[in-house]
Amino acid sequence: DSGVTQTPKHLITATGQRVTLRCSPRSGDLSVYWYQQSLDQGLQFLIQYYNGEERAKGNILERFSAQQFPDLHSELNLSSLELGDSALYFCASSDGQGRDSGNTIYFGEGSWLTVV
Amino acid sequence: DAKTTQPPSMDCAEGRAANLPCNHSTISGNEYVYWYRQIHSQGPQYIIHGLKNNETNEMASLIITEDRKSSTLILPHATLRDTAVYYCIVRVWSGYALNFGKGTSLLVTP
Numbered sequence: 001d002s003g004v005t006q007t008p009k010h011l012i013t014a015t016g017q018r019v020t021l022r023c024s025p026r027s028g029d030l031s032v033y034w035y036q037q038s039l040d041q042g043l044q045f046l047i048q049y050y051n052g053e054e055r056a057k058g059n060i061l062e063r064f065s066a067q068q069f070p071d072l073h074s075e076l077n078l079s080s081l082e083l084g085d086s087a088l089y090f091c092a093s094s095d096g097q098g099r100d101s102g103n104t105i106y107f108g109e110g111s112w113l114t115v116v
Numbered sequence: 117d118a119k120t121t122q123p124p125s126m127d128c129a130e131g132r133a134a135n136l137p138c139n140h141s142t143i144s145g146n147e148y149v150y151w152y153r154q155i156h157s158q159g160p161q162y163i164i165h166g167l168k169n170n171e172t173n174e175m176a177s178l179i180i181t182e183d184r185k186s187s188t189l190i191l192p193h194a195t196l197r198d199t200a201v202y203y204c205i206v207r208v209w210s211g212y213a214l215n216f217g218k219g220t221s222l223l224v225t226p
Contacts, residue, residue, distance in 0.1 A: 002159065033213050043160065043216040056212040090159055104150070105214055107159035
């Protein structure tokens with residue numbers, strides 16, 4: 001158990017809809033990361049937040065957005081869903097405060113999104 | 117972050133040591149070497165990381181060459197549950213996300 005919690009574990013929705021994926025980082029971790037993994041692609045970095053502020057952007061579509069709340073949990077919002085958005089979405093967290101010698105990133109178990 | 121090169125696949129007999137190589141010839145002095153693995157459709161699992169010294173933990177050992185241009189992850193006694201994709205990633209400590217390549221698909225056979 002990495003300590004990173006993601007909900008829901010599975011989600012099926014229709015094209016054009018909007019969903020929200022939720023992530024609770026490990027206790028005390030300030031950084032949250034979102035990744036997408038589809039069948040034909042590897043693990044793709046989407047976006048990172050640090051203590052409530054966006055820190056880095058990867059291959060995130062404009063239809064997707066994220067935020068990190070004051071209690072440090074994060075949400076990934078996916079809108080105008082297309083069939084190609086079907087994928088595993090992972091959240092990860094890291095300390096980011098210098099307490100961990102390698103600033104190691106720990107991953108949750110993912111949220112399976114199926115768009116039909 | 118520096119790029120890494122790993123063999124696409126490897127086999128290992130159960131109970132034997134699995135030695136997974138990684139080349140990172142463009143690594144910078146402040147970049148760490150991280151190893152993660154992903155068992156089918158589960159979240160990537162942190163294994164070990166190092167800067168320049170060899171490291172060992174309960175899961176594996178990491179051997180980094182003196183010039184830091186390559187490293188080897190060693191699973192001392194591979195089990196069937198070690199079958200997974202193993203990723204070698206280099207990243208600065210204060211860096212941002214991990215950039216995953218294709219990794220090495222390790223198959224442990226009975």
